[in-house]
Amino acid sequence: MGMTCIVRWKNATGMRDFTTIDEHVIKTLHGKNTGRWGLTCKVYRDNSRNNTGKLLYQISLAQQPRQLYCMVDGGVVVEVERDVEAIFSRLKNLWVVRQSATIEGTSYDIGDFTLRVANILLGSTYKGLLLEVEYRPCSSPDGATQIIQDFVESLIPPNAQISMDTEYDYEKVGLSSSEFTIAHTGYQYMLLFRKDSLL
Numbered sequence: 001m002g003m004t005c006i007v008r009w010k011n012a013t014g015m016r017d018f019t020t021i022d023e024h025v026i027k028t029l030h031g032k033n034t035g036r037w038g039l040t041c042k043v044y045r046d047n048s049r050n051n052t053g054k055l056l057y058q059i060s061l062a063q064q065p066r067q068l069y070c071m072v073d074g075g076v077v078v079e080v081e082r083d084v085e086a087i088f089s090r091l092k093n094l095w096v097v098r099q100s101a102t103i104e105g106t107s108y109d110i111g112d113f114t115l116r117v118a119n120i121l122l123g124s125t126y127k128g129l130l131l132e133v134e135y136r137p138c139s140s141p142d143g144a145t146q147i148i149q150d151f152v153e154s155l156i157p158p159n160a161q162i163s164m165d166t167e168y169d170y171e172k173v174g175l176s177s178s179e180f181t182i183a184h185t186g187y188q189y190m191l192l193f194r195k196d197s198l199l
Contacts, residue, residue, distance in 0.1 A: 002114075002136035003180045005148045006188040008163040008196060009156055012129035014119055021117055021129075021155055022106065029154075031110035038062045038104035038118065041189060043199045044088065044095040056095055057190040058085075061182065069186030076174035077187045099199040103130060112137050113151060120198065127198055131155070132185070141170055141180045163196050 009017070025031040044056040059069045060082070068084060071077045088095055105118025116132040133151055138144035145166045152164065168188065171177050175184055193199050 001139065001180065001182060002112075002134045003138045003141060003144050003148070004132055004134045004185045004188065005145075005152070005164065005166060006185070006192050007131040007133065007152055008120070008127075008192060009129040009131065010127075010161040010163060010196075012119075012160070014126055014129075017129055018105075018117060018119055021131075024155065025108050025110060025115065029110050031108040031115070034107045034109050034114075036062075036104060037107040037116045038102065039189065040100065040102045041193050041199060042100040043098045043193070045098040046094070047092065047096040048094050055098070055194075057194065059186040059189045061186060061189075064182050067182070069183055069190070071173065071187065071190050074173070077183055077190070078174075079183050079186075101193075101199055105130070115155075122198060127196075139180050141168070141175075141177060141184060163192065165191065165195075 026033065039062060040060040042058040044058065046052050046054040054073045056070060056072045066082050068080050068082055069077055070080060101122050103118045103120055105116060108115045112135060114134040114136065118130045120127040120130050131152065133148050135144040135148055149166065156162065165188070170184060170187070173187060175181070175187060
């Protein structure tokens with residue numbers, strides 16, 4: 001797996017901008033549409049007697065369908081089997097689903113990059129365009145930041161308002177600072193959803 005970066009294009013205009021990226025990737029960059037892609041994000045709230053107000057973020061990525069990535073309010077990121085959802089559903093006295101979102105889009109291969117693009121619809125509210133950029137030759141969490149930034153700039157117009165973080169304290173949440181994994185991608189999604197108040 002390469003290094004990824006998650007980008008939210010806040011002022012995108014829905015299918016028109018999605019189609020513009022699709023055409024640019026296929027016609028100009030000679031990329032290949034590799035099919036459907038998606039993710040699910042759930043936010044649970046503390047429902048215990050103490051009700052600490054803590055939130056648990058859970059991410060499920062299409063490229064790793066048997067795993068979930070969870071984090072409680074900026075704590076350690078853990079990778080768990082999908083069966084944990086059944087456990088959460090039985091622990092309603094501890095955690096209850098506050099909100100959830102399923103995001104579906106398209107994946108492309110473009111040379112050394114994998115690009116995953118999806119419209120963000122929360123209920124009937126449009127929240128922008130989501131881009132997940134993976135640079136496959138690099139497995140270091142900070143090794144390709146500028147390459148990815150340049151690639152993103154080649155995809156979107158200069159007036160695009162984006163939310164894109166490139167520096168993360170992975171060790172703080174128990175992730176490697178030397179080898180990028182899918183858990184790092186899950187963590188990036190959790191931070192984006194939290195920081196941009198998407199859920």
